Amino acid sequence: MNKEELQDAFEAIGKSNIIVNGDLVLEKKVEYEVANVENGGIGIQINNGKDTPLATTDKDIKVAIEELLKAKDDNEELLFKNKKQWWAVYRVLNVFSNYPSQKTAFETKMKEIGVASVDGERTLSYESLSKASKDVPQIAICSPSTWVAYKDINDNYHQQYVVAEFLMKKLGIKS
Numbered sequence: 072m073n074k075e076e077l078q079d080a081f082e083a084i085g086k087s088n089i090i091v092n093g094d095l096v097l098e099k100k101v102e103y104e105v106a107n108v109e110n111g112g113i114g115i116q117i118n119n120g121k122d123t124p125l126a127t128t129d130k131d132i133k134v135a136i137e138e139l140l141k142a143k144d145d146n147e148e149l150l151f152k153n154k155k156q157w158w159a160v161y162r163v164l165n166v167f168s169n170y171p172s173q174k175t176a177f178e179t180k181m182k183e184i185g186v187a188s189v190d191g192e193r194t195l196s197y198e199s200l201s202k203a204s205k206d207v208p209q210i211a212i213c214s215p216s217t218w219v220a221y222k223d224i225n226d227n228y229h230q231q232y233v234v235a236e237f238l239m240k241k242l243g244i245k246s
Contacts, residue, residue: 129184132168135241136160136186140193142237150233157181157195158203159234163215167244174200207231215239 139160142150161177164170171177174197181187187195204211206227210218215235222232239245 127168132164132242133184133186135238136181136184138241139234139237140186140189144233150237151193152230154193154196154199155203155206155227156193156230156234157199158207158211159215159231160238161200162210163235163238163242163244166214166216167239167242203231216245 140149140151144150160181161170161174165172165177171180178187178195178197178200181195189195207221209224210221210228210231216239218228218232218235221228223229
């Protein structure tokens, strides 16, 4: 930020009703802004930059997803149990790897890299992505790196969390 932009920023703050308590941050990237009727306000998630994943190519991401689809928990049950868990993959790749935000484009991308067709219970579809976000509204709008706070709400949240956590670790993303 140059001197003129800094001066403009201070003038805008002076003319506004903004009160600064603590550090003044002149630039932030607002990722999501949604109405939150249940809590009576607006929820805004601020992200000052995200960790760059170690796996950056489609090939690396394909390998990570293939490992995810085979991964088992301590009880020898699959972590990725149903097609709604593609929501976690979608969110991780969208937020951290710049994959498409449109669900149809994401589905097309997963088909292109060869991971969308798994089995009858876990094959990716636009419908499964759309339905999943309705099952987990509290995490549908925030970064997967914050999902740990919601993992114990119910089984739907926990299933999304374990998939996101596994994939982020495989991609080298800090959670």
